[in-house]
Amino acid sequence: MANCLSDFPPGPLDKYRKLASFDWKQLSLFLNGEEFLNYRNELYNEILKYSVLLEQTDQTPTLDELRRKTTQKVFALKLVRDSVTARTNCNYADMSFAESSLAYLLDPSASVKRSVTFYMFTSVIASMGTERHRHFIENCLNGEILGCFGLTEIGHGSNTRGMRTTATYDPASRQFILHSPDFQAAKCWVGSLGQTATHGAIFAQLVTPDGIKHGLHAFVVPIRDSKTLVPYPGVKVGDMGEKIGLNGVDNGFIMFDQYHIPRENLLNKIGDVTEDGRYVADITDPNRRHGAALGNLSDGRINITSVNMCYLSKAVTIAIRYAAVRKQFSATEDDEEIPILEYQSHQHRLLPHLATFYAFRTFCKYLLEERDKFQLLLNKKSIDVHRITNTGLELHAISSACKSLAGWYARDAIQECREACAGHGYLKASGLGELRSNQDVCCTYEGENHVLIQQTSNWLLRLWPLVLKGKSVSTPLNTVEFLNRAPQILTSKFTPNSFEELTEPKNILDTFQWLVCYLLKLSFEKYESLKQHSLHSVESKAFWAKNDSQVFYAKSLSIAYIQHLILTAMSDKISKAADFKIKTVLEKLFALFAVTCLEKHIPFLYAGSYASGPTAAVLIQDSILRLCKSIKNDAIALVDVIAPPDFIVNSVLGYSDGQVYKHLEAAMLRAPGALSRPSWWKEITNWKKNIHSKL
Known part of the structure; x- marks a missing residue:
């Protein structure tokens, strides 16, 4: 265990650390297991080898520079994962949680982009495709192609049945023809599509030559030349612009103009089209087939549940450590001031959120394990339709509710932690503002929470x-x-x-x-x-x-x-x-x-x-x-x-040494231009000459 967990540096937090009723290392070992802790430490150590992952700046970069740095981090994080995974015996559920809890806190944009590019794209192919699609997975994991996942359209998000991108089979050319009838049918909010993706797992309404629509199906769609990143003819693809948060991710839109792709690019586990244009499927019920087509979304929602808890854990780490150091007021003038953690109102603001994380920590592991079992079912060559359908429906009900609830819990916790740190929490250096902006999207992507949670009650009713x-x-x-x-x-x-x-x-x-x-x-x-x-x-x-x-x-x-x-x-x-x-x-x-x-x-x-x-x-x-x-x-x-290591906490209020005021002072003094007059100082001293009415 000594190799897994290191002691914290001495400082103002020692008082509370000595008051603990339990050994924190033993609790960590009980909750996580030694294999998990060793794997996580290997990830930490591997990250330290890549300077791009450790770079910090006090200046806000341009959007283009942010995208460039984020993309560099994506490839570095992939190399970190590949290196550590190759030498571990850790189970996949633990690996997933360790990676997400590390990567999403280190750099949320890079982690989202990495997940979409290499893992969500390949996960869709693995669960919905067959042997003929394996080369796409191998090429992506080798970094030869860069993937994305496209479902949402400008005009339709939650109502997947209303999506209007079509894939019409042409028996003469033995190809599918993808088409977007108008801008509202454009695929949008597709992570990594804006500037970098070369291929996409794109959902479209499958239409056979007889004009019959067979519902949403997924296709592997080439988007850009992998050597030049120039879009192919018939593809109109672009970036959606700056967002509230996660601006390192190039969310994009795409429209198709009678764009041809091979028949074999249809992911055909649940349904296929023969060379002469006949639709064949093991699942004959269109409603069940629609559910199976979107079953892979449970995987993303389970991951988002874990991500929300990562964000929540960082917020409570910062706010509770700050509350233990920050002192305000005393019972009498002669008494020493009291840490704000001692006040009932402050305890009530923060500690239920800490309890929420611990409750979800165990639940997330359960979810990841059930997800992996379901993935094994999907990956089997022989399909047990009844078992897959019923398991998928229950997992869908669970993931729809837990993704929604985790998003609301994390949103509320981060905001409460920001306010609990008062004025200092408003500083960018506190880390809470960026955390809030990056978490915000968790309440709407992969399903807007208020709509998504209805899937759970539908199943229960x-x-x-x-x-x-x-x-x-x-x-x-x-x-x-x-x-x-x-x-x-x-x-x-x-x-x-x-x-x-x-x-x-x-x-x-x-x-x-x-x-x-x-x-x-x-x-x-x-x-x-x-x-x-x-x-x-x-x-x-x-x-x-x-x-x-x-x-x-x-x-x-x-x-x-x-x-x-x-x-x-x-x-x-x-x-x-x-x-x-x-x-x-x-x-x-x-x-x-x-x-x-x-x-x-x-x-x-x-x-x-x-x-x-x-x-x-x-x-x-x-x-x-x-x-x-x-x-x-x-x-x-x-x-x-x-708490993650300090280089991931990256908050002047939440470092493990508790030296809040020392870190605050250093952050303020190194802020660009903090101790100098502005370059435009003459506009202040001569303002009467510079500001005058045009009338």
Whole structure:
């Protein structure tokens, strides 16, 4: 373990480090495992060999220079990964989390671009293609071609069925003809497409010679010459311009003008077109085929969940370390000023976000493992259509909710951490502003969260009729087994009368199971009632009933479902802890995350008659404050477990030595022009001569 984890430098944070109730190294080892820690350290050491990955500047680069540097970092990060992966025995789920937690914090733009260029492109081909497409994967991983992934169009994002780029098969030339009828049909927001991608995994409506549309299918589409980066004739491709964040990524748009590609470039695992133009598919149901075509999106959403937690971990690292050093006020004039971490309001602002990360850390590993199992299913030569479809649907429901919730949690945590660092948090050198800008897109890409989370409730609502009919509810990942006991669960009541009873893991999980059952029943009944009393046409009743039962119903259901799943994964992990001190602190974090979530659900506990009287509401709120106070002395050690090295933290407020004011002073003094007058100083002293009315 000594080789995995290094001691921190002495400094102002020592006071809290000595107050910790547990050994932070032992907790890190328990959560991550030695293989993970060794692999992560190898990544760190390999990164230090590439100066381009360590470059920092106090000046804002031009967009072109930023893109150039980002692209250099993309290739360096690829070499880092290739080098370390070649000599590791670490499992793929751990490798994925280690890489994302490192790369996305080191340089989010470079990490996004690297992922899209080398891994998302090849992942789509691996899961949706066949042996005839393997050379595309090999060429991309060797760096001979550069990939991208194109689904979203200018006019359609969430409504994938409305996408209008077509791929019409021409039997005479044995080629597909890609065409964009107008600008609204242009593929857009495609990472790496703006300036660098040579090939794309592009989704288009497949049309056979008889004029029949067979839905969205993916195609490998050559975009630019790999030697010159000049676009091919028939391809209009460009950059979308500067964004709120992630400006190192060249997001692009593309339009096709009767652009021909080989028939073999259709990724044909779920459907194919014969040379004479006949469509053949193992999955005959168009709806299931559409779901299978987009099934690979779960992979991206699972990755985004992990990325959000990486961002959250960096934010709480900065804010909590700063809170332990920053002192303000004292009880009397003779007393020493108090660290702001000691104040109840500050604990309540920050520590629930710390608990959120720990809850998601275990859940992310579970998700990555389930993703890898599903990928193995997809990569098999013989397809078990029923198993793949049902597993894909459940994984889609999980990933849709967790991606949305993780995005909201990270967004809120980063903003709270920025405000908790007050004025100093507004400095660019704090790192929080850039973190906020880069995380922002996580709430909308790979599915706008409020729309995406409906996929989860859609899946859950299809299960409730089984409960009503007394039939067994069985799913591949077993995430809703408790629905088989829904009638009994719905008769249960809130029984805890003390802090100890409320925070007992079984009682917490029981409460969330009641919540899911109640909200599922409530949402189903709301939907059916709206449909029954709708004044809309027969064809559109279901559509509007679904849309009018989201707020306070289906959305809350999806959130409660994923919170229960997160808590279940964390509870399972805690049960394996042999060290009493580690188990105790994790149970506190488990309870804090749970009761913080429950506070938002208090109205449902009363509306569903699960709780009555003031006990439940008061107990939940009191428990939040009690847990925050209990965790406070462990906060720095808990941050030490999750914090990346200082060269990745890269914040004057959050370095591990706690020397906040020393780093602040250095940052201010080295700012360009900090101690000199501006070059345009004469415009100030002679302003009356320089500024005059043209009238």
